[in-house]
Amino acid sequence: MNFNTLDVAIMIAYLLLLVIVGIIGSRRAKTSEDYVLAGRNLGFFMYFGCLGAVILGGASxxxxxxxxxxxxxxxxxxxxxxGLGIMLLGIFLAKKISNLSVMTISEYLSKRFGVEAGLVSAVIAATYAMMVSVTQVIGMGTILNVLLGWNLTVSMLVGGGVVLFYTILGGMWSVTMTDIVQFIIMTIGVFFIMLPLGLSKAGGWSNLQSQLPDTYFTFTGIGGQEIFQYFLLFALGMVVAQDIWQRILTAKTIKIARAGTVAAGVYSLLYGVAVAIIGMCAFVILPNLEDTQNTFASMAVAILPSGVLGLVIAAVVSALMSTASGTLLASSTLISNDIIKRFFLKNITDDQYLALSRVVTTVIGILTIVCALWIQDVLVALDVAYAVLSGGIFAPVILGLFWKKATAKAAFYAIIASTAVILAGLAIEGITSTAPIIYGIAVSFVVMITVSIWSPNKGKEVDLNVKEM
Structure with missing residues (x-):
């Protein structure tokens, strides 16, 4: 194994850098809006970099x-x-989301459809966000396990612990500042080191074509059903993901929110092609991997010299940590703002809410690490998270934004019915099945439209308090 003292030193220095940047960020988190939304004050580069970093994590x-x-x-x-989901969000919804005077997607649903819909959606969205955090902790554990030979449990505890530490300290400001560092490092590591060196070590594109099956060069080799499932899970899931909405609300202007979101989507498309090609190169260089989940780490160890290896591993850890911190904060915000504050501590002061947010973030972080130790499979955890999110709240959010006749009763019943259908379907047919997601989304739209038409104007619609920008 090429991983030596220099690479370990680079990794340790990188982790210490994140802790220092997180501490600096914590000094800017003086109010609850600073902690949750970075003061709604990010310019284009910071916004684009942070959004790209939170999108592209362990599964990516x-x-x-x-x-x-x-x-x-x-x-x-x-x-x-x-990337497609993010671009759709930027083109069609970024302006609407930026104009909402809310902190969370569930707060929007509460104002649009009432507290019942808001509460149920908060539970679903918080669970989704936490499960995405789980996938990142699993990924960090996998990387450290392969490269350092640490026990997988210890590896997850170390990786998850660092993320939890700086997220608790400064919330969105710490996450934003660390994300910029992580975005730069992951871009250099994937596009400028792993991709060109991987192609070179594999003998170039022409050698890949001669060594790999023809199906490896078709865009449908993975199967049409799988591609459609990814659309349902990830493209639709991005549109209603709390961590993405929360990032959009950090932009200084609507123009920045829209342009930065589309740019992050394009970046994601390029990233997807790059990491798939790296996997193809790995098949030629390391044809007999026992555990393909270790492909990236094993490839890095096989082709990179000392020092460079440490930087690339810091890059992939960056991708994991940025998403973990963003989704951890998203889950914490949903629980603090839409459940505890709304139902139990209605008269809480801003300072008390800031303290509450840190406590909830700590609890969610610990629970995330526990779940990661239990599940230990990146794609399994991600599939469950996105299945429930896409099927559970996609229809209420979209119809709520674009259809004035949608009612509160319809939204509540749609969320409950679709979530039940999806969970039952996944239990019966398995978590890799596409059918439960399709059924859930279909049920959600049918219930929303039918109940809204049959019981018009019976759901109280609350003023969304649109802010002028």
């Missing part, structure tokens, strides 16, 4: 490299669908 890097190893270029579709 480790999972897509694994898919590239197993299926070829069509392994890109997981990340491509993330």
């Amino acid at each position: 890097t480790i999972g897509s490299t694994k898919l590239g190893y197993e299926f070829g270029i069509s392994g890109m579709w997981l990340v491509v669908m993330l």
Whole structure:
């Protein structure tokens, strides 16, 4: 193994850098809006970098490299669908979201459809966000386990612990500042080191074509059903993901929110192609991997010299940590703002809410690490998270934004019915099945439209308090 003292030193220095940056960020988190939304004050570069960092995490890097190893270029579709969802969000919804005077997607649903819909959606969205955090902790554990030879449990505890520490300290400001560092490092590591060196070590594109099956060079090699499932899970999931909405609300202007979101989507498409090709190169260089989930780490160890290896591993850890911190904060915000504050501590002061947010973040972080130790599979955890999110609240959010006749009763029943259908379907047919998601989304739209038409104007619609910008 090429991983030596210099690489370990680079990794340790990188982790210490994140802690220092997180501490600096914590000094800017003086109010609850600073902690949750970075004061709604991010310019284009910071906004674009932070959004790109939170989108592309463990599943994007480790999972897509694994898919590239197993299926070829069509392994890109997981990340491509993330990028597609983000671009759709930027083009069609960024302006609407930026104009809402809310902190969370559930707060919007509460104002639009009443507290019942808001409460149920908060539970669903918080669970989704936490499960995405779980996938990142699993990914960090996998990387440290392969490279350092640490026990997988210890590796997850170390990686998850660092993220939890700086997220608790400064909330969105710490997450934003660390994300910029992480975005730069992951871009250099994937696009300028791993991709060109991987192609070179594999003998170039022409050698890949001669060594790999023809199906590895078709965009449908992974299967049409799988591609469609990724669309349902990730493209639709991005549109209603709390961590993404929360990032949009950090932009200084609507123009920045829209342009930065589309740019992050394009970046995601390029990232998906890059990591799939890295997986293809790994198939040529390391044809007999026992555990394909370790493809990226094993490839890095096989082709990179000392020092450079440490930087690239810092890059993939960056991708994992940025998403973990963003989704951890998203889950914490949903629980603090839409459940505890709304139902139990209605008269809480801003300072008390800031303290509450840190406590909830700590609890969610510990629970995330526990779940990661239990599940230990990146793609399994991600599938469950996005299935419930896409099917459970996609229809109420979209119809609520674009259809004035949608009612509170319809939204509440749609969320309950679709979530029940999805969970039952996944239990019966397995978590890799596409059918439960399709059924859930279909049930959600049917219930929303039918109940809204049959019981018009019976759901109280609250003023959304649109802010002028």
